[in-house]
Amino acid sequence: MAEQEIRSKMDKAIENLKRSFAGVRTGRANPGLVENVLVEVYGQKMALRTIAAINIPEHRIISITPYDKSSAQAIEKAISLSDLGLTPKNESGTVYVRLPELTQERRKELEKIAKGLAEECKIAVRNLRRDFLEDAKKSGASQDEVKGLQDKVQKITDEYNAKIEDLLKHKEAEINEI
Incomplete structure (x- = not known):
């Protein structure tokens, strides 16, 4: 799995999260x-x-x-x-x-749902990282090469986790918008 391929798979996880977030109700019709x-x-x-x-x-x-x-x-x-x-x-x-007005209690429930969806996406990203590193080890790469890949993939994973957090913050702001 090349760097481009792992980015592509992580992008798909982000797109899936965006679709899931669209199904979480906010105060506005969607x-x-x-x-x-x-x-x-x-x-x-x-x-x-x-x-x-x-x-x-x-x-x-x-x-x-x-x-x-x-x-x-x-x-x-x-x-x-x-x-x-x-x-x-x-x-x-x-x-x-x-769509009726959201109560504060319902807003809290929706925030929990959004956080759960974001966490599922983070897990998917971590699983992609793990699979990538396992493939690298199986391919017969040296320990130094694997260590270099590990650092590179961790930076990519951190980048995608930051994107997930940004999407979550945006969704939480939408949910709490009155």
């Missing part, structure tokens, strides 16, 4: 909040983004227009049963989700 909710339609579970258009008409409202109007009830049910704590409303085939 399509990422509901786009991965699984809806049972046509006898199978499908991500909401594949069966409906998701729009934000106002900063606290999500509008979901299914491509097939008959799936509106299934969308409403899936959002109600999700762990998002949202109450959808079906109005003539379009599902509206109004």
Whole structure:
């Protein structure tokens, strides 16, 4: 695994974290909040983004227009049963989700969720570092070469951990924004 390859894999971990953060609710409506909710339609579970258009008409409202109007009830049910704590409303085939004000208690819960997601990403980055170093040792590199690689990979790992912390701080600020 070359330095470029490990950076590429760590970038993927960061992108995954960004997608996960999009699903963590803030005070503002965001399509990422509901786009991965699984809806049972046509006898199978499908991500909401594949069966409906998701729009934000106002900063606290999500509008979901299914491509097939008959799936509106299934969308409403899936959002109600999700762990998002949202109450959808079906109005003539379009599902509206109004985001209520976040309580201080709910903000704390969301911060914990965001910290957990960030920690998972840090673990993924550390695992990539470990795998890289194990591959280097197996390739027959000398101890000096492995030590040099270890220092270089640790700097890269520290760089990505700093990116994760920055993303977490930004998300926490979003969650606490009133």
